[in-house]
Amino acid sequence: MPYAPADAHVTFALHPDHHPAVIATTSGPTSDAARSHLHDLGWRSTGPTTMILARIDREEPYYTARAAELLLRYGFTTEIGPALQEKIDTEWTLGDHPTPSGARDEVREASSDAQRIHDDIAEGHLTIHLHAHDGHTTVAVGTYAAGVRRHVHLHGENHLRQIVSTYDDEAAAIAEFHRLYSVAVRPGPAPLTELEQAVRRVLREEVEPGRQSDVLAATRTAPPAAGPGxxxxxxxxxxxxxxxxxxxxxxxxxxxxxxxxxxxxxxxxxxxxxxxxxxxxxxxxxxxxxxxxxxxxxxxxxxxxxxxxxxxxxxxxxxxxxxxxxxxxxxxxxxxxxxxxxxxxxxxxxxxxxxxxxxxxxxxxxxxxxxxxxxxxxxxxxxxxxxxxxxxxxxxxxxxxxxxxxxxxxxxxxxxxxxxxxxxxxxxxxx
Structure with a gap:
């Protein structure tokens, strides 16, 4: 197990403008080590002391809780803001999801797969050649830069996107895509959904030093409220x-x-x-x-x-x-x-x-x-x-x-x- 001295502190709070994205603010002599662990877990740096987790599956509170548990095992101290903790403790509604059983763990796994596809496209590991609308949702054909499943057909948007077919040959994948969707085929990737735009926007924003105090205050300051009676x-x-x-x-x-x-x-x-x-x-x-x-x-x-x-x-x-x-x-x-x-x-x-x-x-x-x-x-x-x-x-x-x-x-x-x-x-x- 990696060792990290307990003199680094990580504070987690909901992003003030983009819920349920989460901001992690690090401090202490070994904060670089904490940031390295968070980066491996999907967090992205937006400032000298801040990192952001923003996902298209809207599961930021769940993965924040897992990150906090991991950092605690590594010897770091962590703090979770009350509003974020409430999000973590709240059981979300499953809703409609194309999984055989609809079980929570299965839905979460499918959403995590969709998140990986989104990240692969955003980071250039998966190149989209063509897209189309099948009458219900967006479909696409693309090629991975490396890996076993190099040429794939995708179906769905955001947290519902999934790989439905794999091909050994790029030409075969593209030809089959043209056969399936005919005149609906368009070149390149589909326009980003509103959720994808929001996620990429928040990941590009740098948290200004003046706003870091706002984020920290949000973990400790309760809103004014009326008392009993x-x-x-x-x-x-x-x-x-x-x-x-x-x-x-x-x-x-x-x-x-x-x-x-x-x-x-x-x-x-x-x-x-x-x-x-x-x-x-x-x-x-x-x-x-x-x-x-x-x-x-x-x-x-x-x-x-x-x-x-x-x-x-x-x-x-x-x-x-x-x-x-x-x-x-x-x-x-x-x-x-x-x-x-x-x-x-x-x-x-x-x-x-x-x-x-x-x-x-x-x-x-x-x-x-x-x-x-x-x-x-x-x-x-x-x-x-x-x-x-x-x-x-x-x-x-x-x-x-x-x-x-x-x-x-x-x-x-x-x-x-x-x-x-x-x-x-x-x-x-x-x-």
């Missing part, structure tokens, strides 16, 4: 101290409904919501007392009370925000944006809160959540299409304060006192 206390205060909100009876004791005097705002609170994924609040705005619903929001248990307070108080007495975009308070607070084809995510520097915009979604057009990723979020506020820029901007401002409070919070006026009483006004909406 805080939502109940806020609801009671809202109904007792705000005469414009009136409580309505319901058929059961587990739900309280508060209606605004304008009859255009309604808030429903579920007293039995306990788990981090349970919706504790449902808030909606209507186009008049008997009009259609313009937009709605769901808020899970554990969401910090200042965010709920901001949302309800802003509905009651909106502040003018001009033409500013919702992300402007986040830009000023030095949050980091990351763009994808379908969404944009802004993250606090300490990775405790994120604000996500899914441009083409209807129900979850905007999502504000606590934690490193949405799947394991400590809490979440989901807002539908139609919500106004002013509402979003105020939520973003409060989130920025929660993620990075000023050095003298005792001198700040309470949130409620900063929101002036005003006559409700017409608000622009995001469609």
């Amino acid at each position: 805080e939502h109940e206390q806020f609801l009671k205060s809202l109904l007792d101290d705000s005469p414009q909100w009136e409580q309505y009876r319901t058929w059961g004791d587990h739900t309280t409904i508060a209606s605004h005097e304008s009859l255009t705002f309604r808030a429903e609170f579920d007293h039995e919501a306990r788990h981090r994924t349970d919706a504790a609040w449902t808030i909606a705005e209507y186009d008049g007392p008997v009009g259609e619903r313009l937009w709605h929001a769901t808020i899970t248990a554990g969401t910090p009370v200042p965010l709920i307070q901001t949302l309800l108080q802003h509905l009651d007495a909106p502040l003018p925000v001009g033409l500013s975009e919702p992300h402007e308070p986040l830009r000023e607070a030095e949050w980091t944006p990351s763009g994808y084809p379908a969404r944009t995510t802004w993250r606090a520097r300490n990775q405790t809160i994120a604000f996500e915009h899914v441009a083409h979604a209807t129900d979850d057009r905007w999502i504000l959540y606590g934690g490193e990723d949405l799947d394991g979020a400590a809490w979440a506020i989901r807002l539908s299409a139609g919500v106004g820029h002013d509402v979003l901007t105020q939520l973003a401002s409060t989130a920025a304060v929660l993620a990075a409070p000023p050095p003298t919070p005792a001198r700040r006026a309470p949130l409620g006192s900063r929101l002036p009483t005003a006559v409700p006004q017409q608000r622009s909406r995001v469609r």
